[in-house]
Amino acid sequence: MSQRRADDSEPTTPLKTTKVAGPxxxxxxxxxxxxxxxxxxxxxxxxxxxxxxxxxxxxxxxxxxxxxxxxxxxxxxxxxxxxxxxxxxxxxxxxxxxxxxxxxxxxxxxxxxxxxxxxxxxxxxxxxxxxxxxxxxxxxxxxxxxxxxxELLVPEGPLTRRTPSAEDEADMALAFKVVRTLGTLDIGQAAVVSNGYVLAVEAAEGTDAMLERCAEIKRRGRSHGMGRGVLVKAPKPGQEERVDMPTIGPETMVKAAEAGLAGVAVAAQHVLIAEYNRTIKIANERKLFLYGVPWSGPDA
Amino acid sequence: MSQRRADDSEPTTPLKTTKVAGPxxxxxxxxxxxxxxxxxxxxxxxxxxxxxxxxxxxxxxxxxxxxxxxxxxxxxxxxxxxxxxxxxxxxxxxxxxxxxxxxxxxxxxxxxxxxxxxxxxxxxxxxxxxxxxxxxxxxxxxxxxxxxxxELLVPEGPLTRRTPSAEDEADMALAFKVVRTLGTLDIGQAAVVSNGYVLAVEAAEGTDAMLERCAEIKRRGRSHGMGRGVLVKAPKPGQEERVDMPTIGPETMVKAAEAGLAGVAVAAQHVLIAEYNRTIKIANERKLFLYGVPWSGPDA
The missing domain is CATH 3.40.50.20 (Rossmann fold)
Incomplete structure (x- = not known):
């Protein structure tokens, strides 16, 4: 992380000019x-x-x-x-x-x-x-x-001070399984699992709306009383990643915290992070983990 | 349907006394x-x-x-x-x-x-x-x-004056596929598909909340402009149907209409209908179809 820019408004990583020649x-x-x-x-x-x-x-x-x-x-x-x-x-x-x-x-x-x-x-x-x-x-x-x-891609490993607990890791495993399965139907890219229970699955509403729903579900006592839960995002199988890569950013962290989640886990190198520094800062302030899970494709 | 009671408050079908002997x-x-x-x-x-x-x-x-x-x-x-x-x-x-x-x-x-x-x-x-x-x-x-x-079970075939169009049937087929797939993960029992696009998938929030979300998604223009869509409900594989059978009722129809759906299709004989007469009346008033699809189990 030491090579990350200090300020989101001033990117330091040059464009891969091998990729882009002209305007x-x-x-x-x-x-x-x-x-x-x-x-x-x-x-x-x-x-x-x-x-x-x-x-x-x-x-x-x-x-x-x-x-x-x-x-x-x-x-x-x-x-x-x-x-x-x-x-x-x-x-x-x-x-x-x-x-x-x-x-x-x-x-x-x-x-x-x-x-x-x-x-x-x-x-x-x-x-x-x-x-x-x-x-x-x-x-x-x-x-x-x-x-x-x-540098827009979420790297592997922990990006925050907090890391997933053993219970969070079990929830992450189930949530990744849910997202993989949904992906085969071209539905959403995200799910929330808390204490082994699938709280929410994303379709057309988008991740932020799904997280708002999780907060509401918890308020209404429709989740298990004990669990905190994790948000998982990953691409769909065959997804056109050039134009439709799952994305997280500051708002994702704010809403994950409001839903009482323990953290966020995403497919490393296959999810974009907007406003890196601000996203990590919010996650740390709200005591969330953000973790890049090695991802060898949706069918792995 | 002619043997149906005229008034929900006066059931005419006796309890299956072969099933229940005592109190x-x-x-x-x-x-x-x-x-x-x-x-x-x-x-x-x-x-x-x-x-x-x-x-x-x-x-x-x-x-x-x-x-x-x-x-x-x-x-x-x-x-x-x-x-x-x-x-x-x-x-x-x-x-x-x-x-x-x-x-x-x-x-x-x-x-x-x-x-x-x-x-x-x-x-x-x-x-x-x-x-x-x-x-x-x-x-x-x-x-x-x-x-x-x-008589609490939704029978096969159309229960309303309206019946599904060819386009509705295509949406129903995809929605049943989604619900079957979700079921293998013990998630929800319902999905909404509009014009070949999965608008919403039910997890912990329940069907009514999912339908409210569909109404909101349509208001915000996040669905295809053209489609109306269908709600599908079916049991999960291995679901304990004695205590957790999917249920529809008057509120399902009100919310399906508010979401602009064309109708509701459920797994016949595997979904309960509460307040039969009122549910059908609302569906007819709102020009929705309600259809019981033959269901030979979630893996069919």
């Missing part, structure tokens, strides 16, 4: 990661252009050359990428499934309508894989955030 | 089913004694001979059963996992302390099976609610 296009959803990657790229002399999805991306992306788009403005995405010479792409940050009223179909979208309509059905993974393939078919190179900036 | 003890949790079964037994000339769990059972049980108990008053349960000559038992109605402050340990509980402590760990099914075995070891016969009163 980097960043298609930005929610959260701090798009701007963080743009900072790292800029520090490394790699020009960036951020394409922010309206209603999702943070205003902070406006620190960089950028284009705002609405859902469905496919033509606008390609013209922005082309104009800025971006052949390398990172697609990063959570997005909500758009409701139809927020979708604006431009000419570029009309051309790709059969593709867009094909996205209306199926699980997340199915859709995201097709989006990546769509860009690749147009000649773009799509990189995972962790590929271009490895 | 029937009913250990009552939440909901209307305990009193409903007591009404059926009384109509059939079978004496009853209801043991109501405080904070769970409805005040309505006081229409019958009854004893209120707190969690942990094991001795009081056995003395009430013995005093009233009840060798046949039905354990019915939802219960919350008690928090320790609500548990009162009586002398009978002290005698069975190793057993009680063994209940602190593990999933629902594990615990409920052990409770049944505990009563059986003491010489009691534990019956399922559907065994003594078959």
């Amino acid at each position: 980097l296009g960043i298609i930005a959803g929610r959260g701090s990661l798009p701007a963080f990657i743009a900072d790292a790229a800029s520090a490394d002399g790699v020009p960036v252009h951020i394409i922010g999805i309206q209603g999702e991306a943070e205003p902070d992306i406006e620190r960089f050359p950028h284009t705002w788009i609405k859902w469905g403005e496919v033509g606008r995405v390609f013209s922005a990428l082309e104009k800025n010479g971006c052949n390398d792409l990172v697609i990063i940050g959570g997005v909500s499934r758009p409701s139809l009223k927020n979708v604006r179909i431009d000419v570029g979208a009309l051309k790709t309508l059969p593709f867009l309509l094909s996205l209306r059905k199926g699980g997340d993974d199915h859709i995201l894989s097709r989006i990546v393939r769509f860009f690749e078919q147009k000649g773009y190179r799509v990189h995972g955030a962790g590929d271009v900036l490895p | 029937l003890g009913i250990i009552a949790g939440r909901g209307s089913l305990p009193a409903f079964i007591a009404d059926a037994a009384s109509a059939d000339g079978v004496p009853v004694h209801i043991i109501g769990i405080q904070g769970e059972a409805e005040p309505d049980i006081e229409r019958f001979p009854h004893t209120w108990i707190k969690w942990g008053e094991v001795g009081r349960v056995f003395s009430a059963l013995e005093k009233n000559g009840c060798n046949d038992l039905v354990i019915i109605g939802g219960v919350s996992r008690p928090s320790l402050k609500n548990v009162r340990i009586d002398v009978g509980a002290l005698k069975t302390l190793p057993f009680l402590l063994s209940l602190r760990k593990g999933g629902d099914d594990h615990i409920l099976s052990r409770i049944v075995r505990f009563f059986e070891q003491k010489g009691y016969r534990v019956h399922g609610a559907g065994d003594v009163l078959p």
